[in-house]
Amino acid sequence: MDQETRGPGRTGKRAPYANGAKKRAELVEAAFRVFAEKGYLGLSIRQIAEAVGTSHTALLHHFGSKEALLEAVLVLREEREGPWRQELISEKGLLETVPAVMRHNAGIRGVIHLDATLRAEAISPDHPAHHFLLRRNQDFVDSVQSELERELAAGRLREGFPPAVLARQITALVDGIQLSWLYDESVDMAEHLQGFMDLIKKT
Amino acid sequence: MDQETRGPGRTGKRAPYANGAKKRAELVEAAFRVFAEKGYLGLSIRQIAEAVGTSHTALLHHFGSKEALLEAVLVLREEREGPWRQELISEKGLLETVPAVMRHNAGIRGVIHLDATLRAEAISPDHPAHHFLLRRNQDFVDSVQSELERELAAGRLREGFPPAVLARQITALVDGIQLSWLYDESVDMAEHLQGFMDLIKKT
DNA sequence: GTCTATACTGTGATAGAC
DNA sequence: GTCTATCACAGTATAGAC
Numbered sequence: 001m002d003q004e005t006r007g008p009g010r011t012g013k014r015a016p017y018a019n020g021a022k023k024r025a026e027l028v029e030a031a032f033r034v035f036a037e038k039g040y041l042g043l044s045i046r047q048i049a050e051a052v053g054t055s056h057t058a059l060l061h062h063f064g065s066k067e068a069l070l071e072a073v074l075v076l077r078e079e080r081e082g083p084w085r086q087e088l089i090s091e092k093g094l095l096e097t098v099p100a101v102m103r104h105n106a107g108i109r110g111v112i113h114l115d116a117t118l119r120a121e122a123i124s125p126d127h128p129a130h131h132f133l134l135r136r137n138q139d140f141v142d143s144v145q146s147e148l149e150r151e152l153a154a155g156r157l158r159e160g161f162p163p164a165v166l167a168r169q170i171t172a173l174v175d176g177i178q179l180s181w182l183y184d185e186s187v188d189m190a191e192h193l194q195g196f197m198d199l200i201k202k203t
Numbered sequence: 204m205d206q207e208t209r210g211p212g213r214t215g216k217r218a219p220y221a222n223g224a225k226k227r228a229e230l231v232e233a234a235f236r237v238f239a240e241k242g243y244l245g246l247s248i249r250q251i252a253e254a255v256g257t258s259h260t261a262l263l264h265h266f267g268s269k270e271a272l273l274e275a276v277l278v279l280r281e282e283r284e285g286p287w288r289q290e291l292i293s294e295k296g297l298l299e300t301v302p303a304v305m306r307h308n309a310g311i312r313g314v315i316h317l318d319a320t321l322r323a324e325a326i327s328p329d330h331p332a333h334h335f336l337l338r339r340n341q342d343f344v345d346s347v348q349s350e351l352e353r354e355l356a357a358g359r360l361r362e363g364f365p366p367a368v369l370a371r372q373i374t375a376l377v378d379g380i381q382l383s384w385l386y387d388e389s390v391d392m393a394e395h396l397q398g399f400m401d402l403i404k405k406t
Numbered sequence: 407g408t409c410t411a412t413a414c415t416g417t418g419a420t421a422g423a424c
Numbered sequence: 425g426t427c428t429a430t431c432a433c434a435g436t437a438t439a440g441a442c
Contacts, residue, residue, distance in 0.1 A: 056435090123319065165395060175378065177371070196372060409440105411439085411440090412440105422428090
């Protein structure tokens with residue numbers, strides 16, 4: 001949650017996670033792999049700990065709660081994929097990037113499953129991951145919207161459809177299609193997003 | 204789940220739920236009201252039982268499991284709203300009905316919350332409500348698709364966009380926008396669905 | 407700082423008395 | 425049909441060993 005910018009703990013005493021940051025990072029990494037490979041099927045922290053190779057209390061020592069661990073996994077994913085997405089956007093533009101992201105997501109089912117589950121669980125404002133997920137979603141909407149404004153200014157979009165609405169539609173479509181796909185993998189996520197891009201493109 | 208057509212139990216002995224059906228229906232009705240009014244916030248069956256006015260074991264006796272109760276609530280909702288939706292479609296057509304349904308859903312937040320939560324929880328195929336939700340979703344996609352084909356044949360839709368893809372996009376958009384709205388009620392669900400309808404309409 | 411051991415509360419579920 | 429125990433399991437909190 002609150003990992004302020006702070007150099008790798010040289011002093012080794014004052015700050016929490018001064019040396020523990022390394023161990024913590026390993027655990028998140030391992031947990032990420034467990035989710036990505038074995039999927040998210042209502043795993044208890046005891047099961048996660050076993051798959052990762054520690055005790056469940058050790059996990060809690062580093063993360064404080066189960067939800068905090070789950071959130072840390074999603075943060076890791078964001079850190080890992082954010083730059084890659086941004087690069088792809090500036091290379092190929094938004095209209096090609098979104099379907100490409102969907103193709104990529106089809107390869108990390110467990111993480112997408114975790115994402116969908118946590119997002120529904122965290123609807124209540126007092127859920128520990130609520131604000132993180134709300135912010136992440138809003139950031140995504142904002143980033144899509146600014147790209148849409150660029151495309152619109154370049155004359156590549158149909159007129160009369162406000163980017164703010166289109167941005168939220170795209171975001172919602174991603175969420176909804178991922179849910180559909182989690183229920184039935186024969187749903188082609190990229191195709192459905194590509195279809196939407198074709199709808200808003202100037203003919 | 205398996206409420207076959209069966210007259211109100213006259214004999215009062217052989218069939219399960221012969222007399223219990225009345226009590227069961229009351230319980231579902233009460234549970235529905237609890238969700239619609241107080242919202243779904245990780246309620247335990249003990250809390251639901253208290254709000255409904257029974258013991259949690261009585262609920263389990265009638266429904267077998269918590270998920271079965273939740274599913275029964277969604278079945279009740281389907282039975283209640285299905286006919287209304289169908290009527291609206293034949294009156295106003297699909298393009299006006301979908302936004303109208305979103306306006307209606309904005310008035311039953313707790314049920315929408317329950318729906319979103321259960322849908323994410325039931326992704327795993329061995330979840331008790333998995334097949335019900337998969338079928339309900341597929342039925343919705345099919346029904347939207349056949350309406351789109353009618354609209355297309357009537358010349359009211361842009362050409363080159365297969366109804367099968369559009370139908371799934373609309374379904375996913377409904378799911379995704381409802382999620383967005385659960386996080387932030389200032390999101391206008393009807394507006395976003397109306398916007399999509401405008402995108403696929405023939406100009 | 408890191409981890410183990412242990413116990414506490416609440417969950418969904420089951421068995422059996424009435 | 426309903427209620428009283430009781431169950432195994434969940435997430436969590438704390439004390440203390442290394």
